[in-house]
Amino acid sequence: MLELPTFILTAWGLATVLTLFLLVRIFLHRMYRRYPFFTFYLGANLLQTAVLSFLYQPYGFSDTTHGCGSAWATQAFVVVARGFAAAEVSYRILGKFKGVWALAMKTLIACGAIVLISTLYFGTRSYPLAVITLEMSLEGFIATWIVGSLLFARYYEVPVEPAAGMVGLGLGLLSCCRLLNDLVFERHVQAYLDVWNYVSGVAFLCVLLLWNWYMRGPATQTAHDPQLNTVQVYQSLIPQVNRKLAELNQQLSRFWRTESPKP
Amino acid sequence: MAHGVAKAVNSLFFFVAVAAGLALAGMSFWALRGASQRKGHGHCLGALDSVPRDLDYMSQIRQSLDPADLEFAKAKGGRHLESRLRRERRQVSLLYLAAIRRDFEQSLRVARVIAVLSPEVSGSQEYERIRQSMMFRWRFQMIKGRLLIGNMPQPQLVALWQMASSMAVQMEQTMAKLGERAALAAELALQSEK
Numbered sequence: 498m499l500e501l502p503t504f505i506l507t508a509w510g511l512a513t514v515l516t517l518f519l520l521v522r523i524f525l526h527r528m529y530r531r532y533p534f535f536t537f538y539l540g541a542n543l544l545q546t547a548v549l550s551f552l553y554q555p556y557g558f559s560d561t562t563h564g565c566g567s568a569w570a571t572q573a574f575v576v577v578a579r580g581f582a583a584a585e586v587s588y589r590i591l592g593k594f595k596g597v598w599a600l601a602m603k604t605l606i607a608c609g610a611i612v613l614i615s616t617l618y619f620g621t622r623s624y625p626l627a628v629i630t631l632e633m634s635l636e637g638f639i640a641t642w643i644v645g646s647l648l649f650a651r652y653y654e655v656p657v658e659p660a661a662g663m664v665g666l667g668l669g670l671l672s673c674c675r676l677l678n679d680l681v682f683e684r685h686v687q688a689y690l691d692v693w694n695y696v697s698g699v700a701f702l703c704v705l706l707l708w709n710w711y712m713r714g715p716a717t718q719t720a721h722d723p724q725l726n727t728v729q730v731y732q733s734l735i736p737q738v739n740r741k742l743a744e745l746n747q748q749l750s751r752f753w754r755t756e757s758p759k760p
Numbered sequence: 761m762a763h764g765v766a767k768a769v770n771s772l773f774f775f776v777a778v779a780a781g782l783a784l785a786g787m788s789f790w791a792l793r794g795a796s797q798r799k800g801h802g803h804c805l806g807a808l809d810s811v812p813r814d815l816d817y818m819s820q821i822r823q824s825l826d827p828a829d830l831e832f833a834k835a836k837g838g839r840h841l842e843s844r845l846r847r848e849r850r851q852v853s854l855l856y857l858a859a860i861r862r863d864f865e866q867s868l869r870v871a872r873v874i875a876v877l878s879p880e881v882s883g884s885q886e887y888e889r890i891r892q893s894m895m896f897r898w899r900f901q902m903i904k905g906r907l908l909i910g911n912m913p914q915p916q917l918v919a920l921w922q923m924a925s926s927m928a929v930q931m932e933q934t935m936a937k938l939g940e941r942a943a944l945a946a947e948l949a950l951q952s953e954k
Contacts, residue, residue: 594876594877595879595880596875596876596878596879596880596881597875597876597881599880599881600881600883600886603883604883612780616777619769619770619773619777620773633777637777637780637781640781640784640785641784643788644784644787644788644791647787647788647791647792647795648787648791650791650795651790651791651792651793651795652872653872653875653876654798654869654872654873654876655798655876656795656798657792657795657798662792662795665788665792666788666789666792669784669785669788670785670788673781673782673784673785673788674785676777676781677778677781677782680774680777680778680781681778683774684774724877725877725878725879726874726877726878726879727879728878728879728880730874730877730878731874731875731878731880731881731882734871734874735871735874735875735882735885735889736885738867738868738871738889739885739888739889739892741867742888742889742892742893742896743888743892745864745892745896746892746895746896746899
């Protein structure tokens with residue numbers, strides 16, 4: 498009976514403890530009401546750790562015939578749960594601003610789809626690595642979604658609840674780390690196999706530490722509901738602004754070419 | 761050869777994807793900076809109440825940018841006076857340009873606030889505004905560079921300012937009209953309830 502590497506067992510143990518701490522804090526502060534999908538994602542991670550320990554402990558990682566398919570199935574489940582958590586965070590940040598939220602959704606779905614399809618198309622097509630390619634594309638989609646939401650919030654100067662910001666940052670960083678990890682693994686399969694597990698474990702541990710550190714106190718700050726204007730305000734003003742900007746730019750281009758301005 | 765091309769594409773994808781992953785990670789930190797300190801948007805619309813005051817100094821700025829003025833100074837006070845005046849007036853022009861930029865950014869900020877507080881937003885309008893503002897900033901830097909090397913048709917600076925300011929004035933007027941209409945609608949609704 499092969500044993501799993503000590504580092505992996507330690508990482509899984511630490512991740513389990515940190516996830517349990519986090520879930521206890523979430524239930525104590527009643528944050529599960531505002532972040533149900535994120536809570537579910539943490540629960541899914543716990544479950545995955547238990548299942549992976551059960552699957553890999555008898556045979557180790559090097560045996561690919563026993564339990565490998567089931568292990569990847571659990572990973573697919575966790576990635577999808579992370580996707581839902583990312584969408585929830587995005588809604589918490591932008592959802593109150595209906596116009597911007599509608600625009601952000603269309604833009605982010607389009608960008609995420611481009612990332613997903615490109616990764617699937619250009620990724621390695623060999624059967625053994627197909628799962629890695631699929632995971633890469635999903636992680637790319639999630640990372641694009643999260644970072645895109647934060648960029649929209651920054652551009653429109655939307656105040657972000659600290660809880661939403663930290664959860665979003667953690668999810669985004671985790672997806673980026675997994676994406677980079679899988680990219681390197683896809684290219685250097687043999688040399689990188691052991692390191693791939695370590696990097697994955699350490700990345701998740703770091704994000705869990707970040708979330709635990711942030712949630713050490715009760716979350717008191719919540720964003721107020723904004724008072725939206727009527728749609729006529731936007732429809733009256735914004736086309737004027739854009740026309741003026743276009744005229745301004747025409748004026749600037751004339752300056753650059755040292756032509757005389759039109760009266 | 762096909763295998764070589766596939767390998768090159770694969771390598772290119774790898775480097776592009778790694779760069780994109782690192783960029784996404786970096787942007788997530790950058791986008792979140794100061795996020796919880798951002799205030800609500802209600803106070804920003806008050807910026808429209810103060811029309812840019814640089815308009816009050818336009819005649820003095822216009823005179824300072826007049827080349828005939830420098831020729832007169834040279835004729836009366838010599839080259840030393842003329843070069844000192846030119847230097848100081850270039851500084852004034854740069855400050856004026858900075859004021860134009862501030863007015864422009866303020867108007868853009870108000871436009872962003874209006875967009876975020878609107879229940880419907882047009883993607884094409886938002887994209888157009890982003891595109892125009894990027895073009896403005898790029899060309900602004902080019903003009904500033906020309907001004908720094910002393911090669912700038914001065915009267916156009918005044919026209920540029922007028923355009924940037926008129927945007928703010930128009931927005932203020934439209935907001936005032938919309939405010940009047942909203943007040944009238946509220947009054948009518950109140951009367952009909954009675």
